[in-house]
Amino acid sequence: MSDTYRLPTPELPPPGLRSAEIPNFGPVIVPPFVDVPEFSQYLTPADTSPVEFETLEPRVTDESRQQAVDVALASDRTSGRLEGKRYAVLEVGTRSLDRQTDHPLVIIYNYTDDEVVEVTIDQVRRAVHEVTVENYQPPLTDSEHSQALELVRDGNQLTESDVDLSTGVGLIVEDVNLRSPRYGHRLVDLRFGPENQYLPTAFAIVDLSDQEVVRTGLVSQEGGAS
Amino acid sequence: MSVSGQVNWPPEAPVWNFTWEVNDGDSEAIAFRNINFRGKKVCHKASLPMIRVRYDSGAGPYKDPLSIGNMQGPVKVYEHNQSGYRHLVVESYHRIGQYHLVNRWFFRSDGLILPQLHSAGLQHPASHQHHVYWRFDFDIDGAANNLALAHVATGGNWGYGTGWMPLPRETWQATSAATGWAVLNKGTNRGYLIDRGPHDKPSDAFEPGDMYATAYHGTEDLKGRLGTAYSSQISSHVNNENIDGQDLVLWYIAHLHHIYHGPEFEWHVCGPLLWPLRY
Numbered sequence: 001m002s003d004t005y006r007l008p009t010p011e012l013p014p015p016g017l018r019s020a021e022i023p024n025f026g027p028v029i030v031p032p033f034v035d036v037p038e039f040s041q042y043l044t045p046a047d048t049s050p051v052e053f054e055t056l057e058p059r060v061t062d063e064s065r066q067q068a069v070d071v072a073l074a075s076d077r078t079s080g081r082l083e084g085k086r087y088a089v090l091e092v093g094t095r096s097l098d099r100q101t102d103h104p105l106v107i108i109y110n111y112t113d114d115e116v117v118e119v120t121i122d123q124v125r126r127a128v129h130e131v132t133v134e135n136y137q138p139p140l141t142d143s144e145h146s147q148a149l150e151l152v153r154d155g156n157q158l159t160e161s162d163v164d165l166s167t168g169v170g171l172i173v174e175d176v177n178l179r180s181p182r183y184g185h186r187l188v189d190l191r192f193g194p195e196n197q198y199l200p201t202a203f204a205i206v207d208l209s210d211q212e213v214v215r216t217g218l219v220s221q222e223g224g225a226s
Numbered sequence: 227m228s229v230s231g232q233v234n235w236p237p238e239a240p241v242w243n244f245t246w247e248v249n250d251g252d253s254e255a256i257a258f259r260n261i262n263f264r265g266k267k268v269c270h271k272a273s274l275p276m277i278r279v280r281y282d283s284g285a286g287p288y289k290d291p292l293s294i295g296n297m298q299g300p301v302k303v304y305e306h307n308q309s310g311y312r313h314l315v316v317e318s319y320h321r322i323g324q325y326h327l328v329n330r331w332f333f334r335s336d337g338l339i340l341p342q343l344h345s346a347g348l349q350h351p352a353s354h355q356h357h358v359y360w361r362f363d364f365d366i367d368g369a370a371n372n373l374a375l376a377h378v379a380t381g382g383n384w385g386y387g388t389g390w391m392p393l394p395r396e397t398w399q400a401t402s403a404a405t406g407w408a409v410l411n412k413g414t415n416r417g418y419l420i421d422r423g424p425h426d427k428p429s430d431a432f433e434p435g436d437m438y439a440t441a442y443h444g445t446e447d448l449k450g451r452l453g454t455a456y457s458s459q460i461s462s463h464v465n466n467e468n469i470d471g472q473d474l475v476l477w478y479i480a481h482l483h484h485i486y487h488g489p490e491f492e493w494h495v496c497g498p499l500l501w502p503l504r505y
Contacts, residue, residue, distance in 0.1 A: 010415035011387035012503065015377050015406025015422075020338055020499055021309050022424070027346050027493040028319050029326045030298065037491045051235055051303045051314060058228030059249060091295075093251030093451070098444040099270060099369070107251065136454055139253055139291035171288050171323040171349065174455050189286070191324050191349060198489050199351050200324055220351065 031196045060104045064123055065092040068104035072119035075128040078108070085112040090141050095120050103129055107138055111209045114184040137172045140188060145170050148188040148206040157216040163192045163202040173205070185209035191219070228294065229301060235314045235333070236305070242314055242333045248301060253291030253450025254361075255329045256301060256318050263337050263505050267365045268418065270442075270473075274329055274343065275450045276359035276458060280432045283352035287432070289455040290322045292329055311335060324349045337502030339418075344495045345482065351489075356482040357433040358496055359458060361475060363442060366418065367411040369473040374439040376404035386410075394470040398438040398461060400429045407437055407478075408503070412471055421499040426480040433458060435479055440464060442473040 026040040060068075069089055072078050087110045095105040095118075106119040116136060120129040140148075149168050152158060158165060173189045175182040186208040191200035205214040230247035234240040244261040254275035261269040277290040298319045306313040317330040325347045332340035343358045366372050374393040375386055384391055390408065399407075401422060410417035422436070429436050440446065440463045453459040460477055480496035 010385070010410060012375070012377075012390050012408055012410075012417075012419060013387070014389065015419065018421075018501060020334075020340070022340055022342070022499075023306055023308050023313065023332065024495075025330075027326070027344065028328045029346050030319075036489050039491055046306055047308065048304045048306045048315070051233065051305050052237065053231040053233045053303050056230040056232055056245060056247070058230050059247060060228065062227060062250075065250065091251040093253075093449060094249050096444040096447040096449070099442075101444070105251070134451075136451065137289075138451070139293055139295065142295065169321070169323050171286075171290070172455075173286060173288065176456055189288070189323070189349070199348060 033198045034196045036198045059102050060092070060094050060123075064104055067126065068092055068106050068121040068123070071121050071126055071128060072106040072108070075119070075131075077128050077131045078117065078119050081117050081131065081133065082108065082110060085110045087111060087117070088143070090138050090144075109138065109186065111186060114186060114209055135184070137174055137186065140170050140172050144186075144188065144208055147208060148190055148204075151206050151211065151213050152190065152204045152216065155213045155216070157213065158192065158202050158204060161202065161218060164194075165192065167192050167195060168204070182207060182214065187214070193219075231301070231303065233303060233314065233316070236312065236335070241335060241337075246301065246316055248294045248297065248318065249449070250294050253293040255292035255320070256316060256331070257449075258316075258331070263502060266416065266505055267368055269363055270365040270369065271361075271363040271447070272341070273361050273449075274341065274358070275361050275448070276453050277327075277343070278357045278433065278453070278455060278458065279349070279354055280357070281350050281352050281354040283350055285350045285352065287455040288323070288349065289453065290325065290327070291450050292318070292320050292322075292327065293450070296320045296322050306332070337505050339500035340497060341500075342495055342497040343480070343482075344493065346493050348486070351486060353486045354484050355427075355430065355432065356484070356494070356496070357458070358480045358482060359460070360478045360498070362478065363447070363475045364409040364418065365473070366409055367414045367416055369442070371412045371471050372474050373410050373412050373470060374474055374476060375408045375410065376437070377406040377408075378404050392470065393439050394468065396440050396464045396467045396469055398435040398464055400434060401436045402428070404437070407476065409474065409476060410503070415504055417503040419501045419503055420476070420478055421501065423480060423497045423499060425482065425494070426496050426498070427483045429479065429481055433479060433481065435460070435477075437479065438464060438477040439469060440475045440477075441467045441469050442475050446475075
């Protein structure tokens with residue numbers, strides 16, 4: 001590389017001076033869509049071979065995660081925030097304090113007040129390092145996804161349209177209209193349809209904060225609002 | 227369950243060394259740590275902690291978290307040969323809602339890094355824009371003494387070549403102001419130049435930035451927990467702090483536009499080109 005850049009130090013070449021042939025392996029869609037054309041056969045098969053790597057111990061082990069949840073829920077600092085509230089531990093992530101230090105981070109969602117309680121755990125001391133309350137929407141968990149599907153199933157709206165509810169896949173959406181009764185709520189946008197088809201056929205918006213289905217409908221295959 | 231590995235490649239004479247990890251509970255896809263090329267440090271960490279999608283139909287918007295929870299199958303680590311170059315490839319495949327997303331990183335044997343996000347599928351039958359945020363915690367020859375530069379269309383020479391303007395303080399830019407960026411170590415003049423990818427579209431009102439440069443703070447590494455569907459909130463880390471000769475973080479944002487014409491074969495890709503300088 002040093003042979004390529006014989007510029008006076010520290011001068012830089014302009015952007016776009018060099019070009020690269022970026023490998024194109026074609027789409028990864030599993031299972032493949034059956035209702036749109038497939039052109040992968042026109043691509044040259046990629047010349048690949050596996051690379052060995054050393055498996056490492058995770059930064060925070062599964063055992064530490066469970067301990068972190070136990071420590072977080074046993075702490076007065078956490079329980080004081082959650083007393084009388086409907087809540088769930090969504091996940092245990094990691095929090096960086098500096099370049100070397102990562103602590104388990106217990107992420108709890110308070111559905112009563114629609115806020116996230118984040119509890120950072122000191123693994124060495126097995127104690128709560130910090131409790132903060134945040135306003136953001138963490139990713140949808142498997143448990144919440146099941147809850148949302150169950151609420152739709154109980155409502156019967158889509159089953160009358162012969163929608164297979166077991167195909168539902170979800171994403172979190174946010175209502176940012178201050179005047180909306182759903183403002184700040186934990187809302188799930190579910191899409192239904194055979195997974196080998198390009199477009200969903202039906203949708204449901206579910207409010208996990210109020211435990212109710214907001215609306216359902218069929219998705220227009222021609223495009224437009226849904 | 228979290229997964230992590232150490233790669234030294236190619237095995238007969240390694241030029242790339244790093245660890246990769248996907249941590250349970252974090253949403254930054256594969257996080258690469260301690261990336262070294264030819265024995266010299268490039269990044270403390272590199273990851274993809276945010277994707278935001280805006281639909282013209284008014285549906286959404288969405289923030290798509292790339293996590294181990296929606297990863298399909300294991301992280302793949304393999305070699306690919308093309309046009310005389312060897313590539314180390316590390317990738318994860320995710321399904322989020324209706325989307326099929328491949329987070330694929332190429333580490334070419336000559337030092338070029340190609341982070342690529344491939345997307346297929348639709349949450350709604352409507353035109354939409356993906357905004358893809360890569361976070362590069364550069365440590366060029368170490369954490370200290372790094373400098374970010376922008377290549378500005380107005381010309382000028384600050385001693386780094388025509389158009390290359392040092393960025394002494396935390397800032398953000400769109401490509402209307404700068405066409406490329408670089409991070410150098412001021413002592414060794416080694417560095418990386420960041421070119422926009424061939425498919426990366428211009429920024430828009432939903433995400434006006436193409437690049438954010440911030441000082442490194444461990445507590446600002448939020449691993450997918452920064453931002454909402456409506457705002458990336460990276461600007462909350464831009465406080466005019468001095469980054470000249472400091473440890474810095476550079477965010478690169480690709481904007482991927484999908485114009486919906488009806489059911490069709492579609493497969494989009496975006497991502498920058500990171501070229502080594504004097505490694």
